[in-house]
Amino acid sequence: MLLLDESELKKGQWAVPGDGLAGDEGFDDGAARILRALSRDTTAYMEQSRVTNELEHFNKGSLMTVGYFSTVSKKRFVINSSLYRQRILWWPLNQLPTLSLIHERLIRRAFVQLQSQVSKQPLGFYLLDNQFTIFQLQKLLERVLDKKYDRPNFRRKALATGLLEPLNVVEQDVSHRPAKLFRFNTEKYKLLERNFKFSF
Amino acid sequence: MLLLDESELKKGQWAVPGDGLAGDEGFDDGAARILRALSRDTTAYMEQSRVTNELEHFNKGSLMTVGYFSTVSKKRFVINSSLYRQRILWWPLNQLPTLSLIHERLIRRAFVQLQSQVSKQPLGFYLLDNQFTIFQLQKLLERVLDKKYDRPNFRRKALATGLLEPLNVVEQDVSHRPAKLFRFNTEKYKLLERNFKFSF
DNA sequence: GCAAAAGTGTTAATCGTACACCCATGA
DNA sequence: TCATGGGTGTACGATTAACACTTTTGC
Numbered sequence: 027m028l029l030l031d032e033s034e035l036k037k038g039q040w041a042v043p044g045d046g047l048a049g050d051e052g053f054d055d056g057a058a059r060i061l062r063a064l065s066r067d068t069t070a071y072m073e074q075s076r077v078t079n080e081l082e083h084f085n086k087g088s089l090m091t092v093g094y095f096s097t098v099s100k101k102r103f104v105i106n107s108s109l110y111r112q113r114i115l116w117w118p119l120n121q122l123p124t125l126s127l128i129h130e131r132l133i134r135r136a137f138v139q140l141q142s143q144v145s146k147q148p149l150g151f152y153l154l155d156n157q158f159t160i161f162q163l164q165k166l167l168e169r170v171l172d173k174k175y176d177r178p179n180f181r182r183k184a185l186a187t188g189l190l191e192p193l194n195v196v197e198q199d200v201s202h203r204p205a206k207l208f209r210f211n212t213e214k215y216k217l218l219e220r221n222f223k224f225s226f
Numbered sequence: 227m228l229l230l231d232e233s234e235l236k237k238g239q240w241a242v243p244g245d246g247l248a249g250d251e252g253f254d255d256g257a258a259r260i261l262r263a264l265s266r267d268t269t270a271y272m273e274q275s276r277v278t279n280e281l282e283h284f285n286k287g288s289l290m291t292v293g294y295f296s297t298v299s300k301k302r303f304v305i306n307s308s309l310y311r312q313r314i315l316w317w318p319l320n321q322l323p324t325l326s327l328i329h330e331r332l333i334r335r336a337f338v339q340l341q342s343q344v345s346k347q348p349l350g351f352y353l354l355d356n357q358f359t360i361f362q363l364q365k366l367l368e369r370v371l372d373k374k375y376d377r378p379n380f381r382r383k384a385l386a387t388g389l390l391e392p393l394n395v396v397e398q399d400v401s402h403r404p405a406k407l408f409r410f411n412t413e414k415y416k417l418l419e420r421n422f423k424f425s426f
Numbered sequence: 427g428c429a430a431a432a433g434t435g436t437t438a439a440t441c442g443t444a445c446a447c448c449c450a451t452g453a
Numbered sequence: 454t455c456a457t458g459g460g461t462g463t464a465c466g467a468t469t470a471a472c473a474c475t476t477t478t479g480c
Contacts, residue, residue, distance in 0.1 A: 050280075080250075162443075183469095199479085201430070359458095378459095379444085399452085400451070400452080428463080430477100436474100
């Protein structure tokens with residue numbers, strides 16, 4: 027579930043997408059620019075993760091990396107530039123290709139941070155499409171938090187938040203009773219904001 | 227509850243203690259060194275907070291600041307060098323002196339992070355001395371999380387964690403019934419570690 | 427009919443919360 | 454004696470967790 031980019035330095039070496047800062051650009055701005063260069067989806071949640079502990083030394087000077095992570099819907103994620111299109115792949119977190127130690131650590135750290143943010147921000151909703159079933163939301167949280175939930179109970183709790191707006195539309199072409207589709211009610215969330223607690 | 231250092235640049239200007247990195251020192255190492263330069267207490271919890279978003283530009287080049295926060299017991303905190311002794315003061319978070327915008331933001335951000343770590347790490351215990359009463363722990367969490375708790379209920383919950391080891395000693399010289407003193411059971415905590423949840 | 431997930435209902439156990447109440451100490 | 458916090462008990466309501474059951478779809 028992670029986006030990786032083929033590095034320019036070595037063939038076949040995968041890396042987290044990144045770039046240097048342009049001019050007097052801030053770090054947050056730089057990270058946003060990198061994400062925009064990859065995809066047209068602008069609804070993503072983004073957060074600074076951590077600075078690599080070590081400086082990388084080159085003959086020209088030293089380099090430090092500031093990690094950011096973002097939650098993007100795989101379906102909404104549309105690769106922007108044809109330049110990148112050939113060099114981007116999604117990888118499942120438990121089957122990452124060989125990475126530099128620095129990038130490996132950035133990813134592990136970002137995932138821990140994502141897990142801890144899930145209950146404080148409606149991250150689950152950023153990861154899904156505009157229309158989703160409650161079961162999809164459940165499966166998502168189960169994967170992020172590595173837990174199992176009881177379906178009926180999860181459903182009630184999710185609905186009890188009042189943040190799921192029914193769309194009066196159902197799934198199509200599924201070999202079981204089709205589920206109602208919902209969307210995340212951004213307006214109601216804005217009202218809660220500070221008091222939000224998605225404690226599953 | 228915050229340690230601030232008088233800056234060398236301007237008289238009467240307060241700042242978060244900091245320093246540049248020495249040689250090829252890592253960020254965590256640098257932060258630990260700065261803390262050690264201030265105090266002899268080595269039990270402190272320390273965590274990277276955030277990189278300032280803006281680079282500061284000087285004629286010589288650009289400067290970026292990586293924020294760290296640490297929880298230290300005020301009683302155990304012994305100022306190390308006589309050089310610092312004159313220039314260090316504790317300030318309550320709600321009555322900070324005038325600070326640069328960058329330092330102000332670092333502090334606010336670190337406090338939010340501290341609040342969110344309290345339930346995942348036994349931070350409360352780092353902030354107290356080796357011997358403490360349950361009521362002291364309660365008051366500490368109440369200040370950090372800006373909540374009020376019922377004393378009897380807090381007591382039961384704290385004891386239920388199994389992480390408080392009774393010392394069979396009581397407070398001295400208090401004008402009320404003396405409370406039993408406890409210490410944090412580090413060994414038992416090590417066993418939990420990953421599953422630790424101090425949800426008050 | 428079968429499998430799979432949708433959705434509703436129900437119950438017991440657990441937990442949070444709000445108190446009442448007695449205890450021990452210094453002033 | 455009073456004020457202050459220490460410490461135990463308890464009772465009610467809310468929340469959680471477990472699972473039984475009916476529904477709707479595709480194969």
